[in-house]
Amino acid sequence: MKRNRPLNEEKRKAILKAATVEFYEKGFEGSSMDTISKKANVSKATVYNHFKSKEELFLSIAYMLKDRFSQSFRFEYTKDKSIDEQLNNIAKKEIDFLTVKENIELIQIVTIVLIQKNEIGVKLLEEVNEDNITMTTNWFEQAHKDGKLNIDDSEFIARQFIGMIKAFAFYPQLYGAPLLDKKEQERVIKKSVEMVKSLYLVK
Template identity: 35%
Template sequence: MNEIRLTDRKRLAIITAAAAQFRANGFEATSMDKIALEAGVSKRTVYNHFPSKEELFTETVVQLFERSASLLELPYRSDAGLREQLTELVRLKMRSLADQDFLDLARVAISEAIHAPERALPIFARLNEREEGVTAWIRAAQADGRLKPGDPAFAATMLQGQIKAFAFWPQVAMGAAPLAPAQQAPVIEAAVSMFLSYFGAEQ
């Protein structure tokens, strides 16, 4: 058991060190040697956990995303209003996108997508698989007859796309500051209203 815990600690140390290195230096300028040095482990240990720098980079981005996405585990409630629930869900989404570590690594990942698409595709494929919290909520609301039937992933993408247009892409592409609460409020209200006007079930 102690050996397992030590292995887990080393893996976490590697991912933490990798995040720092990739954020500071980008993908190309980061080496497994630097990551091993910062993590306080041998290079062999790094390769035992991650066979390549590409796999380590993917896992680092995904881990940071999952840390933020865990905020989105908001279960659907049939006894609460749709607007109330959606407003809270979108507010949580805003918080998850404001994680500076994730934004920094997302910037590196997008840069890689431009220069080496084959390297970045696995990252975005795994992120899409994990962006499930909003989709699950929409699926449950559809099953309850309160949202129109259809592809819940499509509806979730439409909703989250409106949020990302204000609270993700400007920060990643142009270094804009995260939205202050006063700036978030009208974005949340408009996104929820537009979503319900199109996807809300007819009364």
């Protein structure tokens, strides 16, 4: 039994990889477990052994994206670090995540289903949270309590800050624009941080 476990895990990964390609190319409705099994080079029965339905397979990909998101946005407000340094760190985490081609493709897959507002889309809306907004909102709240930023709505400022980054490093890429190069990334980070400081930093 022990010898089969690595092989089973390899097959699961192969199925998820094949499903990601299939959903990206054809969307949820246009994809089939048949084609996914062929792309993964496994039997259809093997696919169903790992995932009971196409919906479960799709949700596994969505949760995989959520886990990546959660792992990427781990930070806390630190009193002994400057606002400038911490804002740069938050912006860099967002940029780093959004300049990985595979992450953008996963987001595109999930976004299409959310837009369709079908049963699986509704389930995703209920279960998948914006961890980057939550973490950033908490950070702004702590910075405000520490007297460093003058704000009255932490979530609004968090969305404003992350939204400016996404305006350059996410939304255009959803429609096929190239990922930002290093110089462009640095410029977006710098301008986003400057915007927050100019509007909300306590002088």
